[in-house]
Amino acid sequence: MSKKSRSKLWFLVHSWLALPIWFFVLIVCVTGTLAVVSQEIVWLANPQMRASAPSDDAPLLSYDQILAEIKKAEPQTVVQSINRPDESHFALDVDVSYPDGRSLTVYVNPYTGVIQGTAPSFNFKAFTRALHGWWLVPFTNGFSWGWYLVSFLGLPMLASLVTGLVVYKRFWKGFFRPTLRFNHGARIFWGDFHRLSGIWSIWFIAVISITGTWFLIQALLFDNQISISSEPIVPAMSREAVPQSNDGSPPPRISLDRAIEIAQTKIPGFEASFISLPGNAYAHLDIGGRGWYPLMYQTATLNPYSGEVAASRLLSDRTSLEFVTESMRPLHTGDFGGLWIKLIWFFFGLLLSMMVLSGLLIWTKRTALATANALKREHKKQRVQAQPALRRETSEANL
Amino acid sequence: MSKSTTVAQPSRLSVIWHKWRFHINVLLLLIPLGFMPKYFADASLFRGDSGLGEREIGEIQVGPWSLRLAELRNQAPILTGPAGYMKDFSAALCDACVDHVKATYLRIGKPRSLRAAGVIFFGTPYRMGTQLPVPEKTAADAELWITMEGWDGSMHQASIPLSQASPATLAWLNKQGAKP
Numbered sequence: 001m002s003k004k005s006r007s008k009l010w011f012l013v014h015s016w017l018a019l020p021i022w023f024f025v026l027i028v029c030v031t032g033t034l035a036v037v038s039q040e041i042v043w044l045a046n047p048q049m050r051a052s053a054p055s056d057d058a059p060l061l062s063y064d065q066i067l068a069e070i071k072k073a074e075p076q077t078v079v080q081s082i083n084r085p086d087e088s089h090f091a092l093d094v095d096v097s098y099p100d101g102r103s104l105t106v107y108v109n110p111y112t113g114v115i116q117g118t119a120p121s122f123n124f125k126a127f128t129r130a131l132h133g134w135w136l137v138p139f140t141n142g143f144s145w146g147w148y149l150v151s152f153l154g155l156p157m158l159a160s161l162v163t164g165l166v167v168y169k170r171f172w173k174g175f176f177r178p179t180l181r182f183n184h185g186a187r188i189f190w191g192d193f194h195r196l197s198g199i200w201s202i203w204f205i206a207v208i209s210i211t212g213t214w215f216l217i218q219a220l221l222f223d224n225q226i227s228i229s230s231e232p233i234v235p236a237m238s239r240e241a242v243p244q245s246n247d248g249s250p251p252p253r254i255s256l257d258r259a260i261e262i263a264q265t266k267i268p269g270f271e272a273s274f275i276s277l278p279g280n281a282y283a284h285l286d287i288g289g290r291g292w293y294p295l296m297y298q299t300a301t302l303n304p305y306s307g308e309v310a311a312s313r314l315l316s317d318r319t320s321l322e323f324v325t326e327s328m329r330p331l332h333t334g335d336f337g338g339l340w341i342k343l344i345w346f347f348f349g350l351l352l353s354m355m356v357l358s359g360l361l362i363w364t365k366r367t368a369l370a371t372a373n374a375l376k377r378e379h380k381k382q383r384v385q386a387q388p389a390l391r392r393e394t395s396e397a398n399l
Numbered sequence: 400m401s402k403s404t405t406v407a408q409p410s411r412l413s414v415i416w417h418k419w420r421f422h423i424n425v426l427l428l429l430i431p432l433g434f435m436p437k438y439f440a441d442a443s444l445f446r447g448d449s450g451l452g453e454r455e456i457g458e459i460q461v462g463p464w465s466l467r468l469a470e471l472r473n474q475a476p477i478l479t480g481p482a483g484y485m486k487d488f489s490a491a492l493c494d495a496c497v498d499h500v501k502a503t504y505l506r507i508g509k510p511r512s513l514r515a516a517g518v519i520f521f522g523t524p525y526r527m528g529t530q531l532p533v534p535e536k537t538a539a540d541a542e543l544w545i546t547m548e549g550w551d552g553s554m555h556q557a558s559i560p561l562s563q564a565s566p567a568t569l570a571w572l573n574k575q576g577a578k579p
Contacts, residue, residue: 097523102447248551279521
């Protein structure tokens with residue numbers, strides 16, 4: 001096969017990868033981009049979610065102080081978990097259960113312990129993630145088919161990246177001589193845009209498509225009951241581990257701050273950014289937070305009555321394979337280093353969405369152009385046929 | 400079809416196909432649109448905005464205590480991987496027993512001891528849930544046993560017919576015929 005026809009073939013493959021499903025890919029890209037900053041969007045829309053300090057030097061309350069404040073304001077409310085978001089401008093997310101049976105997330109001010117409001121019933125964050133992640137198709141037995149539908153896109157996206165770089169000869173030159181021509185018509189502009197944003201997004205497209213493909217593999221592994229986890233299952237507490245109480249009331253539990261202290265003495269450098277309270281009398285207390293490697297969490301599981309550490313899951317407990325696979329999700333979502341990383345992911349997400357759109361525009365413009373040219377040629381041929389042979393030669397030379 | 404007709408006059412249908420073939424995938428958007436009502440119904444169910452579950456079984460007296468039991472979904476047990484068929488129940492403790500009940504369990508058939516009381520409920524006294532395994536060979540006249548354990552070590556039990564606890568499960572058992 002000649003060099004020219006081979007690159008033509010690659011070009012054809014490149015166009016066919018996304019073209020027939022461009023709208024689907026576009027919506028997945030747009031919803032993914034929104035999902036990256038969904039928490040921030042809710043923050044903008046909901047003043048109750050903001051953590052405003054009463055004064056500049058106001059200290060953060062401890063977890064026990066938070067519990068006490070909630071108890072004081074709403075004695076009936078049962079707290080199920082407390083989560084301190086990474087970014088300090090967010091209020092605490094506290095999952096609570098009300099006597100009427102509702103389970104909600106409430107926003108609690110980390111400086112004052114005031115319950116600032118409940119999360120709106122339309123959960124934008126969860127909705128965009130569900131739309132992006134599994135196209136809203138419900139999970140019944142194992143992963144939903146919507147999950148497969150979306151995560152499968154990782155493969156054509158990876159192939160688009162590779163074929164795009166093959167077709168775009170000497171693409172690295174684009175880094176030194178960026179070209180974006182505004183005055184040569186829409187077709188040229190979108191072509192330049194597609195190439196320019198493409199080369200600057202190589203790393204991002206690679207990250208998104210590889211992690212996306214991992215989600216496909218993850219579902220396939222799970223649905224075929226294949227586990228690669230080295231995490232032991234922590235059994236529920238034994239009857240003997242739960243103290244009896246003679247007066248029939250629940251025995252005292254250790255305080256949350258004490259639990260964190262115990263975990264920190266056993267695990268040097270342990271951070272507590274979320275606490276999950278026991279789900280029943282025989283369940284443990286879970287504390288977790290990020291370690292030195294920001295893409296993964298470490299957790300400690302404690303007996304809530306004695307404070308004994310029943311289990312812990314640290315960075316050092318992970319196999320090297322788990323370091324890779326557990327890093328996939330934060331890499332995909334950009335949620336591992338605060339607002340700036342999220343904004344970078346958001347920007348490149350927008351760029352990627354625009355690449356789907358510009359790819360389509362190039363195709364339509366080129367087809368339109370090709371059609372117009374074909375018509376022109378047809379027209380010309382008819383005219384030329386009526387003219388002397390000599391003129392015809394020259395006119396063809398001029399083409 | 401002769402060559403001359405295709406060249407001169409492509410059929411209307413093929414023109415439409417040619418023009419719109421790459422835009423048909425817009426119809427994929429119908430999938431999330433179709434699932435949206437279910438998505439929001441589920442979100443409201445899990446928040447507890449629409450009660451304990453899709454179908455309330457009622458208040459059941461268990462010794463000195465009582466609880467409100469509900470089917471999370473008014474449907475047959477669902478297959479959850481190798482663990483087999485599971486049925487979700489939710490429950491809420493009576494106001495007076497919140498501080499006295501240590502644990503609540505569910506089981507099909509009478510438990511022989513507290514150690515074999517069945518699956519334990521997770522959550523808070525206001526709203527807790529559990530997944531009950533339902534073997535395919537369960538008899539149609541089986542009973543659902545509720546065991547409640549007190550902080551003082553006491554134990555109380557009650558039972559209701561499975562037909563009352565979950566008509567959908569009974570219909571499912573009858574439909575497939577009790578398997579040996």
